[in-house]
Amino acid sequence: MNPPQDDALETAKLKRENEILSQQVKRLIRAEGKLYEYQEKLDAQLKEYQELYDLSRKLHATVNIGNILKYAVEYAIHKLEYERVLIFQQVEGADDFTVCALDGYYKQEEKEHVMGVTIKRNDALLSALRDGKEYLICRACDENKRLAGWQDKLLMNEYVIYPLVSATWPFGFLAAGNSLENAGFYRRVNDDEGALLGVGNLVELLSSSIENYIYHTQMERALKQQMVAEEKYRKLSEELEQRVTARTSELEAANSELTLLARQLEVAYNELKAAQSRILQQEKMASIGQLAAGVAHEINNPVGFIMSNLKSLQKYSAKRSEFIRIQAEALKELSTGDDNAVLRSVRDHQKAMKLDYITEDIDNLISESLDGAERVKNIVQDLKGFSRVDEAELKMTDINAGLESTINIVWNELKYKATVKKDYGNIPLINCNPGQLNQVFMNMLINAAHSIEQHGEIAVRTWREGAYLKVSIADTGCGIPEDKLGRIFEPFFTTKDVGKGTGLGLSIAYDIIKKHDGEILVESEVGKGTTFTIVIPITEDSE
Numbered sequence: 001m002n003p004p005q006d007d008a009l010e011t012a013k014l015k016r017e018n019e020i021l022s023q024q025v026k027r028l029i030r031a032e033g034k035l036y037e038y039q040e041k042l043d044a045q046l047k048e049y050q051e052l053y054d055l056s057r058k059l060h061a062t063v064n065i066g067n068i069l070k071y072a073v074e075y076a077i078h079k080l081e082y083e084r085v086l087i088f089q090q091v092e093g094a095d096d097f098t099v100c101a102l103d104g105y106y107k108q109e110e111k112e113h114v115m116g117v118t119i120k121r122n123d124a125l126l127s128a129l130r131d132g133k134e135y136l137i138c139r140a141c142d143e144n145k146r147l148a149g150w151q152d153k154l155l156m157n158e159y160v161i162y163p164l165v166s167a168t169w170p171f172g173f174l175a176a177g178n179s180l181e182n183a184g185f186y187r188r189v190n191d192d193e194g195a196l197l198g199v200g201n202l203v204e205l206l207s208s209s210i211e212n213y214i215y216h217t218q219m220e221r222a223l224k225q226q227m228v229a230e231e232k233y234r235k236l237s238e239e240l241e242q243r244v245t246a247r248t249s250e251l252e253a254a255n256s257e258l259t260l261l262a263r264q265l266e267v268a269y270n271e272l273k274a275a276q277s278r279i280l281q282q283e284k285m286a287s288i289g290q291l292a293a294g295v296a297h298e299i300n301n302p303v304g305f306i307m308s309n310l311k312s313l314q315k316y317s318a319k320r321s322e323f324i325r326i327q328a329e330a331l332k333e334l335s336t337g338d339d340n341a342v343l344r345s346v347r348d349h350q351k352a353m354k355l356d357y358i359t360e361d362i363d364n365l366i367s368e369s370l371d372g373a374e375r376v377k378n379i380v381q382d383l384k385g386f387s388r389v390d391e392a393e394l395k396m397t398d399i400n401a402g403l404e405s406t407i408n409i410v411w412n413e414l415k416y417k418a419t420v421k422k423d424y425g426n427i428p429l430i431n432c433n434p435g436q437l438n439q440v441f442m443n444m445l446i447n448a449a450h451s452i453e454q455h456g457e458i459a460v461r462t463w464r465e466g467a468y469l470k471v472s473i474a475d476t477g478c479g480i481p482e483d484k485l486g487r488i489f490e491p492f493f494t495t496k497d498v499g500k501g502t503g504l505g506l507s508i509a510y511d512i513i514k515k516h517d518g519e520i521l522v523e524s525e526v527g528k529g530t531t532f533t534i535v536i537p538i539t540e541d542s543e
Contacts (some may be wrong), residue, residue, distance in 0.1 A: 006299060008406065015264070033175075048079075051075070052201055058071050059071060059209040060203050060209070063216045065210070066208050068206070069087050069089075070114075072206045073086075073101050073280070075202060076176050076202060080199055080351065080484060082104070082176040082177060082178060082189075082199075083156075083183070083185070083186040083247075084154075084178065085103050085174070085177070086114060086154065086175075087099070087172060088172045089172040092174060096119065097119040097120075097121070098115075098119075099114055105155070108517025114154065117153050117154065125147070125161075129170075132381040134200075135162045135196070135200075136161040137159075137190075138150070138159050138189075139158050139189060140180070140183070155179060157177070158177050158183060158188070158189040159178075160176055162200070164203065165207045165208055165209050165211060165214075169321050169517060176189075177189050190379040200212060204515055232268045233265070233268045233269060239263060240262075266297045268415060279450065286430070290300040291387050300474065306414055310396075335411075393434060394431050395433075396431055397431075398432060400424040402434050402456070403471070406438045407460070409442065410446055410449075410488065413445070413449050414458065417449040417452045418448070418452050418456045419455070420458050420460065421458070423459070424461075426464075427463065427469055430469055432536070433512075433516075437512070439505060440508075440509040443506065445458065446475045449475075451530065453474060453477075453478065456475060456476035456477060457477050459473075459475075460472070460497050464538070468537055469533040472533045472537075473531070473532050473533075474531040475533075477530060479524045479529055479530055480524040480526070480527050480530055481526055485524055488522065489506050489510040513534060517536075518535050519534075520532060520535075521535065
């Protein structure tokens, strides 16, 4: 038997180990609580982002304003879980806003009531929005008479109102909320930032889709104006030619009439130029909007493996919880059983559950998730840099970096159609408008992808040749017939099927390169593919 002094030392040692284990259990329990809380928030956010992504795909697939508003009210009811939602739109030719979409009103008398509600542009309800407030919120017990007065009109005991597109000159308004008798069964209306995040995201996405609809409508109107101006210009030209030919001998006598016709011709020509300018601007906006679905898809991939990592973390958390339970039971047995045996049992469970591996793998999962978030960040930064197509400033630019950024942005258009091969040469920086050149690269890359029926190849190459920098984009697509090759840079000429192209992309690209004192060369063979070569002079400040 051990002397009493040795027993006392052993007992003290066990007590210290017991205290250490107790502290570790407490820390693990606190950490587990925080982990569960953080995971629940992440799961909710990921679910909402996935639903927003699905809504975004539906909205970008249509330019019908009725469908856009219908999808929005359905999302507010079924995903955000408000009982009722209304969308007001300005009456054409008037300053009033009336209901154009609704959901959650199931009684006929309720529908008839809210369909008759009108918001005047100068209504006191909207004054706070014109003063810069992001939204209006009214709760059941709100003492603001201006807001409470609309509870009976909207048949909502609590509601939130957001302007659509612009607060100072809105396209319309979205109102979401709950009735008095059913408020407890739906998402409550309050001004907590987290509670309003979902409806705020919906409003931003809906406003973006409405802007796309407005741009599309303006483009259609501009095209009609273009056709009218062209017809007017053609008729005046024909009339002028006929009169000059028929009345050469009477030119002096008809000088005043000829002068008038010339003025009319000048006016018609200016109208034609103005219409073309508007259409070119709309094409620029459309080219940016075209990227939305592809970028959303590229963002969805890293979000997917972040979700997968979170599921693994959830399993690891369950194992840690089980180990904490085992430790807790072991602590109870320390005072009644063989202490060494209890400690060995705890260590055996720790090995069996592979807690050391789990601890190490948690860091790996977090690192991978951060890498995925960094990828999303880089895609957004590429899109931000790409979109500055209207800036007038010239700057020293790395063309290789611009090409790489543009390929990243349109990757969703390319990856299913072709293998992209890149051969970037050692080229100098050049003084140019990088946003406009990126637009040229994007147009040619997307055209290359569209020309490939099945899987093919797109080759991108840069090199220096004397005093010129050259960029070639070659595809193995269907090629361009020889009789059409000479017209591809004409405005409104397209080789694509009806409805798949405006015929403005290459015309805009040609204009941009001409402004950089360059040129675009093209070689094509039907059935084998097409190669576009962009030639830009290297200025002295580029050396």
